[in-house]
Amino acid sequence: MVSQGVRSLRQLRAGDSACVSAIANHRTGAKRLADLGFVDGASITMVRSGKPCIVRIDDRLVGLGLGHQEVILLSA
């Protein structure tokens, strides 16, 4: 758990869905994630968990490495 009530994508199990609450830092990768639709309120489903994982966002499947999974924060 990142902090109480907030978890990162890394904690999401395969088959579970959640909403994005924020991207945790301002690195270059964060902009790319936001451009792909990982923005506040976006609904995502974990398709295959692990390092890297596959998530479904909109109708798109996206493979994400651990570094990205840790900065995508989900609402409780």
Add this chain to the structure above:
Amino acid sequence: MSTHVEPLPASRHKLVALAGNPNTGKTTLFNALTGYRCRVGNYPGVTVETRKGLIRSEDGLTPHTLLDLPGTYSLAAHSADEAIVLDALLGELSDVDVPDVIVIVIDATNPRANLFLATQILELNRPTVVALNMVDLAKKSRVHVDAEVLSQRLGCPVIPVVATKQMGLDLLCQAIDKADASPDVTVALDWPSEVTSAVEVMHGILERVANGKDRLALKAELLQTLLGDGGYHEQRWAKRCGDDFRLLLRQQRSAVVKNGDSLASIEGDVRYAWIDRLIEDTVKRDEGRPTGTARADRILTHRVMGLAILAILMGACFQSIYAWSTPIMDAVDSAIGAGGALVSAWLPAGPLQSLIVDGAIAGVGAVLVFLPQIVVLFLFLAVMEDCGYMARAAFLLDRWMGLIGLGGKSFIPLLSSFACAVPGILATRTISDRRARIITMLIAPLMSCSARLPVYMLFIGAFVPDTQFLGGAIGLQALVLLAMYLVGTIVAIVVAILVKRFLLKGDTQPFLMEMPPYRWPKVRTVFHRAYEQAREFCVSAGTIIFAVTVVVWALGYYPHAKSIAVAHDAQRQAVTAEHEVVLLEIERGGDGVATSLDEQTLEMQAKLSRIDQDEAGEYLRQSVLGRMGRWIEPVVAPLGWDWRMGTAVLASFPAREVMIATMGTIYNLGENEDEKSVGLRDKLKASRHADGRPIYNLPVALSVMVFFALCCQCGGTLAAIKRETRSWRWPIFTFVYMTTLAYIGAWLTFVIASKLYA
């Protein structure tokens, strides 16, 4: 209100740029519109360069020029291929004008994600047309997009099309032809006031250095610069305006984020909020659509099963290269031999006959024999790309690539390099991490490309025993071939680790890649891809290889001293005279002659044949090539090679395919007429040192193959590295490290194999 650009005359020839997300069918649409089929693949990064074609227009429309651009998710460029899109749309590429019309390709099955880029492009204020592609698949997935309402809201024509079935193309062509004005309405996004103010401030200062750019286009560019921290826009403006610009940008960014907003997420938040409102009015979808992709991914992206399937696919590829191609290869070889014999019989002996038979046919023919393998290799890669499997392979290998400091994205360029390093190096443009990209380029030439395959096939076929294991399921020859591919791969791993550790230190960027939906590979696309590569191979054989072959032939033929012919003619006359004496003896029934007439004739023919061979060998030794070869012999002798091998390797530094052609020419020049029809493989087996020892054996063959596996004998690869890194440093580094490793590797192989073989 938008500022409209000056309307163009209706029939004016236009430059039309095709932009969109990866996997939206842009390249398929390009092919459908132009009839010029270029490479299409179902993974991100197939189009890494721009390519042009003329639109095949009907109804008397002007045939406009269509420019295919790499796929990108955003104009906030972070990788080299995304930067190309941006430069092309802004007219900043040196060889491409500002496009008159931009066609945005949107995947109708997933409009929300695609509209992000579309809104960015609309802000550039150019005449724009949206091609809503794959409406057939959208219908199947029960997604309905109202093109009319979408068109009203975006302020530009939206044309539903199915590029694969060539549906809707006429309407699209008409819309392109009519598109003369910028969008009717401005996409009015709800930017925070701090962002709008910062863009105004930057615009006020930078307008004078912007060379009369459209006001709205410049503002859109500055918006990307402001919000894209560390991106390509920032680097370009900093290069143009220096430290003053960096200071201005820092000040404006602080003003934007002072209320605690994350700079990175502002654009995503604002655009997707606008897009969501648009989607509510224009897109209807039924949930619970069936997804074959999800079912396939359960197995194909599984950590254990997925990797096992990938390993089986790779193994099947190598086995098929060897097993399927051999019969075709033998047929091509026989045809080339017959062609040479025919020309020999038809043309009188002399320099022209020698040039055609020994130079062109023996040289270029020796290379063309290997066309079947190359076609098989490319067919395999094309199927993997077209069905969407490549991205899964990158996903599966990301963790393993991470061990050597690279990411899964490096896998696709490296796999392409097994066909040819040049497209492999171009494909690194999709890697946004600069360090990972350079390392991938440095090791790409170590992947055994298709040009090395002929060398392996020649030496394995001639010197590796055809031993079978497990009841014929695995052959020793195929195992040695696999080992040659592994030599390059293992050395590449070590090089990558060392470069990452000592030259290009730093963290690796995490994996981020779209997994495109699986689609059945299109037979036409797959075969066209293999055909294009085969054609390229033949063109290379017909130009570079032919040119080098002619040079090698000339160096090996001249000065063709008459004194050699005179001396050997004297020997022939002596043998003939001696034979006539013996014939007379036989006729007289002399006691001194123990053998029959037939035996005497055979003996004379053998002697004459040896004289012919001595003469051909003497010509070659006295030729310019022969003299050069002996100079370099001391350098190559420790590797177990004779001067002919050394010369062929030296000639193949510009392009390694030349080696087989050079060997074909050298060995044909050094043979008498009767032996010219024998294949190069048999000539190598039969060649002997002066003392009767064979020149080639298994240790020499392994030494040659290891040298080729590791050496950078490809001018095209070095030029590609120079172009992509914009520096001489990396191509020089690549050439030096690979050539040094190749020499040491070949020497060690020869020494160790000689000990074991003895």
